[in-house]
Amino acid sequence: MIRTARLARALAFAVVTLRAAAAIAQTSTLTLNDKQYFETRGLNVFVFTNQYNGMFFDEKTAGIEIIQHGVRIATGGAVRLSPTPEQWDQIPKLVDRKVDPATNTITCTMRYEAFDFDSRLVVTPDGAGFKVTVFVDKPVPADLEGRAGLNLEFVPARYWEHSYLIDGKPGIFPRYPAGPTTSLPPEKKIRQFEGFSTFDLHGHPDYIEAQPLTSGTTLVMAPEDPERRVAIHALSGELQLLDGRNLSQNGWYVVRTLLATKTTGKVAEWHVEPHTIPNWTRTPVIGFSEVGYYPSQPKRAVIELDANDTALATASIIQIRPDGTEVETMKAPVQPWGKYLRYNYGVADFSSVKEPGLYVIQYGTQRTGAFPIAADVYEKVWYPTLDVWFPVQMDHMFVNEGYRVWHGAAHLDDALQAPVNEQHFDAYHTGATTNTPFKPLERIPGLAVGGWFDAGDFDIQGVSHSGTIMSFVAIWEAFHPQHDQTLIDQQLRFVDIHRPDGKPDVLQQIEHGALQIAAQFRAMGRLSRGIVDSHLDTYHHLGDASTQTDNKIYDPSMKPYQTDGIHSGTPDDRWVFVEDSPATSYLGMGALAAASRALRGFNDPLATECLSLAKKAYAGEHARASAAAQPNSPEQGFARLAELTAVLQLVLTTKEQPYIDRFNELLWPALDRAPAFTLQTAVRAMPAMDAAYATKLRPYVERYRATLDGMFKQNPYGVPIATGGWAGNGQVIGWATTNYYLHKAFPDLVGADVVTRGLDYLFGTHPAHNYSFVSAVGNRSKHLAYGNNRADFSFIAGGVVPGVLILKPDYPENMDDWPFLWGENEYVIDTCAAYIFLANAAQEAVSSR
Ligand SMILES: [Ca+2]
Numbered sequence: 001m002i003r004t005a006r007l008a009r010a011l012a013f014a015v016v017t018l019r020a021a022a023a024i025a026q027t028s029t030l031t032l033n034d035k036q037y038f039e040t041r042g043l044n045v046f047v048f049t050n051q052y053n054g055m056f057f058d059e060k061t062a063g064i065e066i067i068q069h070g071v072r073i074a075t076g077g078a079v080r081l082s083p084t085p086e087q088w089d090q091i092p093k094l095v096d097r098k099v100d101p102a103t104n105t106i107t108c109t110m111r112y113e114a115f116d117f118d119s120r121l122v123v124t125p126d127g128a129g130f131k132v133t134v135f136v137d138k139p140v141p142a143d144l145e146g147r148a149g150l151n152l153e154f155v156p157a158r159y160w161e162h163s164y165l166i167d168g169k170p171g172i173f174p175r176y177p178a179g180p181t182t183s184l185p186p187e188k189k190i191r192q193f194e195g196f197s198t199f200d201l202h203g204h205p206d207y208i209e210a211q212p213l214t215s216g217t218t219l220v221m222a223p224e225d226p227e228r229r230v231a232i233h234a235l236s237g238e239l240q241l242l243d244g245r246n247l248s249q250n251g252w253y254v255v256r257t258l259l260a261t262k263t264t265g266k267v268a269e270w271h272v273e274p275h276t277i278p279n280w281t282r283t284p285v286i287g288f289s290e291v292g293y294y295p296s297q298p299k300r301a302v303i304e305l306d307a308n309d310t311a312l313a314t315a316s317i318i319q320i321r322p323d324g325t326e327v328e329t330m331k332a333p334v335q336p337w338g339k340y341l342r343y344n345y346g347v348a349d350f351s352s353v354k355e356p357g358l359y360v361i362q363y364g365t366q367r368t369g370a371f372p373i374a375a376d377v378y379e380k381v382w383y384p385t386l387d388v389w390f391p392v393q394m395d396h397m398f399v400n401e402g403y404r405v406w407h408g409a410a411h412l413d414d415a416l417q418a419p420v421n422e423q424h425f426d427a428y429h430t431g432a433t434t435n436t437p438f439k440p441l442e443r444i445p446g447l448a449v450g451g452w453f454d455a456g457d458f459d460i461q462g463v464s465h466s467g468t469i470m471s472f473v474a475i476w477e478a479f480h481p482q483h484d485q486t487l488i489d490q491q492l493r494f495v496d497i498h499r500p501d502g503k504p505d506v507l508q509q510i511e512h513g514a515l516q517i518a519a520q521f522r523a524m525g526r527l528s529r530g531i532v533d534s535h536l537d538t539y540h541h542l543g544d545a546s547t548q549t550d551n552k553i554y555d556p557s558m559k560p561y562q563t564d565g566i567h568s569g570t571p572d573d574r575w576v577f578v579e580d581s582p583a584t585s586y587l588g589m590g591a592l593a594a595a596s597r598a599l600r601g602f603n604d605p606l607a608t609e610c611l612s613l614a615k616k617a618y619a620g621e622h623a624r625a626s627a628a629a630q631p632n633s634p635e636q637g638f639a640r641l642a643e644l645t646a647v648l649q650l651v652l653t654t655k656e657q658p659y660i661d662r663f664n665e666l667l668w669p670a671l672d673r674a675p676a677f678t679l680q681t682a683v684r685a686m687p688a689m690d691a692a693y694a695t696k697l698r699p700y701v702e703r704y705r706a707t708l709d710g711m712f713k714q715n716p717y718g719v720p721i722a723t724g725g726w727a728g729n730g731q732v733i734g735w736a737t738t739n740y741y742l743h744k745a746f747p748d749l750v751g752a753d754v755v756t757r758g759l760d761y762l763f764g765t766h767p768a769h770n771y772s773f774v775s776a777v778g779n780r781s782k783h784l785a786y787g788n789n790r791a792d793f794s795f796i797a798g799g800v801v802p803g804v805l806i807l808k809p810d811y812p813e814n815m816d817d818w819p820f821l822w823g824e825n826e827y828v829i830d831t832c833a834a835y836i837f838l839a840n841a842a843q844e845a846v847s848s849r
Pocket residue numbers: 426454455457458459461
């Protein structure tokens with residue numbers, strides 16, 4: 001929401017409140033719409049339109065969910081087995097979902113396999129709200145008596161500085177968790193995912209559960225706020241209000257009723273009434289670039305409107321002069337675009353405004369913050385990512401910034417070979433063999449060096465490392481940034497942010513990544529899937545990375561927590577997971593071959609070793625993969641694409657004919673099969689190829705260009721918006737980067753506008769709100785995100801979040817007051833490195849035309 005929106009909303013609110021007071025209380029009746037959710041103006045109720053995830057478990061995007069006045073306030077409405085479920089607690093499997101327009105009901109059958117426990121959740125409109133009923137055909141299993149309950153979870157941030165009434169008794173929502181909890185014996189704990197535990201016993205035999213903050217029959221949440229007020233009445237049993245943050249910082253407020261036991265039929269029932277403001281209309285979102293615009297680039301404000309709203313005729317582009325006076329430079333017509341997902345859109349094109357200066361956009365009573373039109377808008381937008389975000393992600397290093405230490409030197413006890421047949425968390429697993437020369441739990445030497453924390457967690461992921469290194473090499477080769485604002489001392493394991501050391505930071509980051517990948521190939525001859533915590537109770541670590549393990553080498557002859565200062569008996573050293581995956585290994589070889597070019601003249605011994613490791617591994621893998629070829633399997637397809645990446649880097653590094661031949665052999669079928677994935681690779685090889693190559697490539701670029709022409713038909717932003725469980729900024733960056741390479745090679749086919757359009761999207765021209773998705777870049781940006789400091793409701797400058805998640809069927813979301821949804825807010829290394837490339841590319845593309 002833009003700044004003045006609050007004022008406008010407050011005014012609109014006062015008017016509405018008066019109107020409402022004057023009118024007879026209005027009943028809003030939910031109806032089942034053709035998108036299979038319940039809807040009335042100002043309120044939507046989803047019932048398992050989104051499901052629990054078997055891989056990452058509870059993502060807080062499943063079960064009964066409530067969108068009140070445009071904001072998702074509740075999720076996780078289902079039968080759950082804990083008072084305040086955590087991510088890895090058992091989730092119900094949806095066995096059946098019936099949507100019945102005749103009876104206006106949605107019925108979901110849920111099953112907990114481990115307990116042979118089935119229940120039926122029925123949701124139906126009731127008065128001004130809806131009724132939720134749980135039925136069982138067999139009594140609740142004895143093990144789950146007093147444990148199984150009907151839960152509904154509320155986003156805590158949306159109730160801070162708000163109160164509640166329970167059976168008329170007042171309370172204030174706790175701003176910070178302050179109990180109560182209870183200690184219970186571990187045998188009472190319901191088994192979590194794969195028998196892992198989120199709770200670190202730390203030598204004490206107990207675990208904790210949240211106890212209710214309060215209980216009663218009727219709970220009114222936020223009675224003072226018509227936008228957030230929700231009344232819940234237990235028609236049977238008792239309502240509890242709990243605070244899940246006592247167990248885990250990403251916990252939610254939970255409203256819960258224990259299921260009736262030793263009986264069948266109806267075992268819990270609520271009437272839920274989220275208040276709706278009569279004739280509520282969502283405040284428009286003015287999408288624009290918070291970074292500003294290059295004078296000659298296209299400039300589009302995309303105005304997102306409530307389905308009941310219609311676009312105003314114009315938006316004003318107002319220049320702000322040095323003395324504070326304002327000049328309306330343009331009345332830009334708002335062209336209706338139509339409907340995308342659940343909103344109407346209008347587009348105000350103000351490309352004709354080119355005079356450098358500061359501007360705001362005025363639309364109705366709303367006004368955006370100021371943004372520049374200037375020739376240098378893209379010049380520095382990548383500095384925070386390289387200067388701050390990447391240094392903070394550096395593993396095995398002490399990272400300082402001014403008076404602040406981000407973290408100590410972490411994971412100096414890396415790493416042990418993972419056990420076999422391990423079904424691990426974060427999508428790691430092993431099969432019957434280790435795929436390395438090492439035995440299960442044997443120490444793999446030399447791994448406590450280089451590398452970056454993958455994301456908001458602290459593991460080293462092989463594939464994303466490879467992509468990151470290759471992006472950094474591409475940045476170095478295309479733009480040669482001499483930028484130096486970081487001291488990086490590998491000998492002392494010391495990083496100092498904002499302190500030049502005479503060495504280009506991009507080269508130092510390439511070196512840091514290459515040190516880790518080279519160490520893996522040196523020890524194992526291949527790239528790992530990753531190095532990750534051995535135990536779930538350390539994986540969810542929040543705090544200084546150097547305290548995630550004890551940094552002491554595990555010695556099984558010692559007792560847990562016993563130490564001689566160098567070794568310890570605490571089995572917390574991280575594990576190395578290695579898959580039999582040619583694709584993974586090929587990407588590692590590509591990273592090594594790329595790094596060897598950039599590091600030549602900077603760190604010659606490492607450059608030489610990287611290339612020889614890559615060539616040796618390539619020869620081995622290529623021979624092995626050819627022998628084991630499974631033609632046309634999906635794995636084979638991935639392996640071929642990854643090999644193409646490796647061979648591209650070997651071609652660019654060595655120019656040797658066998659690599660060129662193999663590249664041509666792989667490229668053209670891949671271009672036919674998956675042009676979107678291969679076009680960038682193809683065009684990047686051009687400098688090493690002859691003129692005939694460019695001629696042969698041209699028709700593929702012509703076909704791609706036709707897809708670009710159709711972009712504005714897909715959505716009003718004109719970029720490919722992903723609809724999966726992880727939001728799509730990475731995809732937008734990849735798309736715009738491909739466009740840059742094509743623009744450079746085929747400027748008559750692909751213009752610079754499709755490069756900057758990708759950045760406009762990242763910087764605020766996107767659904768849901770208009771913050772820049774790059775923290776600390778642009779006038780207003782993501783000020784809380786899923787970095788490793790997320791428990792502080794903070795951000796790491798330069799991090800790029802995944803962006804807008806499309807919750808099925810039609811709700812675009814990027815929470816701006818709650819950082820803990822990784823699919824919307826988690827920074828990851830490969831996307832951030834790709835962003836640095838794109839920012840440099842945009843500056844070059846706009847300034848050279
Ligand atoms: Ca990870």
